[in-house]
Amino acid sequence: MKKALLVIFISLCSTPKRQWQYRLEHHKALSSTSVSTNRTKWNSKTNMVITHPTLVVMESCSSMHQLRQIQARMTLTGLISHTFPLSRLLAFCALADAGDLRHALRLFRRVPHPNTFMWNTMIRAHLNARIPTTAFSFFLLMLRRHVPFDSKTFLFALKACEPFSGPSLGESVHCLVRKTGFDSEVLARNGLVRFYAERGWLKHARQVFDEMYVKDVVTWTIMIDGYAGYEFSDEALELFGLMLAGDVEPNEVTLIAVLSACSQKGDLVMGKRVHEIMERKNVRCLSLLNALLDMYVKCGNLMAARELFDGMETRDVFSWTSMVNGHAKCGDLESAREFFDQTPRKNVVCWSAMIAGYSQNEKPGESLKLFHEMIGEGFVPVEHTLVSMLSACGQLSCLSLGCWIHQYFVDGKRMPLSVTLANAIIDMYAKCGGIDAAAEVFSAMLERNVVSWNSMIAGYAANGQAKQAVEVFDQMRNMGFQPDDITFVSLLTACSHGGLVSEGREYFDTMERNYGVKPKRVHYACMVDLLGRTGLLEEAYKLITNMPMQPCEAAWGSLLNACRIHSNVELAKLSALNLLCLDAKDSGIYVLLANICANERKWGDVRKVRNLMREKGVKKIPGHSLIEINGEFKEFLVADESHPQSMEIYKVLEEIFLLSKLEDFDCEL
Structure with missing residues (x-):
């Protein structure tokens, strides 16, 4: 095992010179001014009682300038030669917001025999600085120099494995945990469960979880949160039931994960049970209350959500956005807009929720209007905003705005082109008649899902190109994608518009037999x-x-x-x-x-x-009818005279009518 880890270490060290230069530059940038926003605060708490005046002063140190003065004093008095004072000095440099990792590295190199705490400090410091390769290298050096490990060493080592693809590195650490006997330690085991769960390897995580004789609340929470995070809501709720049966008291993080699972599954009964636990424990944590509010909204119980919302002593933008989202999804746009307008400090998520509400409830004009207001307020749209806007553009056949969104945000590299966003662009172009532009986006996609294929088939169907729709369906099957019920709706629509009776009959007759899709009312x-x-x-x-x-x-x-x-x-x-x-x-x-x-x-x-x-x-x-003029939509009814320029409009219509008659007359001649 040691040999395998050393091979990994050599591969990590054998990087091109350019990468090492980058790392050196990165190290140079690790000063108190450059990384203060990315690093955790120095935890100065220690189990030891500190009485030495110099060390007492260092525990309240707040800058590298003060630290260097303290270090100079420690050097003069010889205090720096003692392990504990030196470890506290190193901890501040490596972990404090005002610390300096370069200085910590210099200190560490001067220590003849660093203890386990010091090594752990350096691993943790490089994790905080987002240099996981170097963090893992320190762990391998510990192994090579036979430095004793503790549970925290493995915890930090597993954290350093997370950015690397594949489970091999973490599994090697797992084997080392077993070999060194730390698999009996709850902290190390919890680290393994977290490592596997956060990466989606839930079978591995559950295996480690089930092998544990002693489980604390953290163990249960990590596993439940892992299931909920990857939308295995049934497993998460089942595990929560076992946790309660085992008399393990859940904490706030556990309850948030359980409420997330309830939201995914729509399990209002379990959600109410969590609410009862919160009432019994008198929990007033805002994040947990927001999770409960979100659960009630997603389960469709707006009355309970409103009662909870009204009783909240403190609300944030998430609280308000949940109410906006809930009423919008239920079609109550008036109430959604009231909550939106009353939100004290809106963020882009709040704006996006209201824009999506209008778009999803066939009010695309309101979506466009609110989008322009949002841009005017200085908010930068996120992917969800653009997806809703592209849907609104498709409903209104507003090709100009849809093209601008595509060109400005995607082609302009202001927004990465995800599969979801590409699907929305394809749908917008297809509904606006730009089927060639839709096909161009579709062809350029490096990754596709079923929605991508469905959007293209539906686009061809809506634009009267039945044969192309059938060709895309054949490509979809050849690429190994499994069609769903929406695929067949689009395909049968294409056959209908193209008069492909025999093909339509065949697809309808074989959709359940060959693809396991049972025909619904819409297919009939x-x-x-x-x-x-x-x-x-x-x-x-x-x-x-x-x-x-x-x-x-x-x-x-x-x-x-x-x-x-x-x-x-x-x-x-x-x-x-x-x-x-x-x-x-x-x-x-x-x-x-x-x-x-x-x-x-x-x-x-x-x-x-x-x-x-x-x-x-x-x-x-x-x-x-609806017409777009300079980005603004004008609606006209039959015989409408409400427009201030109606007389001029009708005059132009009469001229067009007369010209068409003259054209007919010329054709007859």
Whole structure:
């Protein structure tokens, strides 16, 4: 084992000269002014009672200038030759915010035989300075020089392994823990569980956890948090139940992890149980209260969330954002906006939550307006903000803003292009008619997920390019991606728009058998639309009546529209009747049926439909259109005269109409 670790050490040391120069420059920068924001405060507490005046002064030292004066005094009095005073001097230089790691290295090199505490101090100091390779090198030197280890040594060594890919380095330390007998120490074992859990190797973590005879609250918390962090909520909650059964009292960190698991699973019962534990322990920790608030919001219990929020003595931006997010996801945008406006100090997450709320609830214009306000306030958008904005641009067909977001943030290297962001860009371009731009982004992606393929298939389907959609689906299968139910919605839609009846039938018939995707209402509706568009009305009607579930509005609506295309009045009446049973207030059903009857000169049926509308109190929703002018959207209703320039607008429309007539006249000549 020692040989294996030394081989690793040699590989770490055998770095190119340029990297060593970088490290040397990095060391030079490790002064009190350069790293004070990245390093932990010096923990001056010690179990020993300090009575020596010089050491007492050093425990309250706050700068390297003072430290050097104290060091000079210790040198004159010979105190520096003693192990404990020297270790305190080294600890300040290495670990204090005002310390200097270069000075600590000089001190350490002058010590003939550094003890375990000093070695641990140097490992920890390089971890704080974010130089894990050097930290691990100190650990290997300890091994090489036969310096005795303690549990903290292994704790810091495992921490130094975290930035390196692969488990081999940490597993080597694990083997050394076993070989040296420290596997019986709770602190070392906890370090192993944390190392594996934080990297997602939960089976390794659980194995170490299960082998422990003695577990403290930290052990349980690390394992529960590991499960929750990787969304294994069932395992996290099961383990929490075992923890309570074992009479181990959870701490605040444990409860935060459990509430996170409850939020993921939507387990309101366990969430309330945690709330009871908090009440019993009289916990008033803000981070824990925020986690509880987030759980209630994500579980859809806004009443409990509001009651908790109103009772909180202290709130931060996370508290307010949770309420914004909760009401926005429930569609209560008015309440969400009230919480947003009342938030004392908004951050970018709060802005993003409100923007996403508008975008997800079909208020894209409000999203755009709020986005401009956010930029005007000086906030820099994060990925979540841009994803919501791109969705709003797609809904409004606002290609100019969508292109600007792509070019300014992604092409301008201001935001890394993640898979999620690339998917949003593809979706935006596709919905705005820029399918070639969408394909270009898709082709350039180094990493894709199922959503990426679905977005491209849906884009081709929406833009009438059925064959390209089918080709992308074939590529998706060849690349080893498993299609989901959304894939087949897009694929069947493409077949419908392209008139690919045989292909659509094959995909529909094989989606469950070949891919394990059971057809849902939306898939049946797509098939009805495909059959109806191609004139196979009887087959479409038969498919609806033989559905294993209650037909949805989309299915009957597709059939009604097909009846309009192919002038089938009787089947149109049947479709409309079923639609009205589902939604009697939808004016579009009455209008479409009346138009179908009028086209076939069934004037008596037209009167019946209109009379039925009056009896039900249904009024036709006026048609409207949207136009973008200089980044601002203007909405127009049918025969609208509310715009201040309506007279000029209608005059231009008349001129366009006359010009079109002249064009028709020229063509006839």
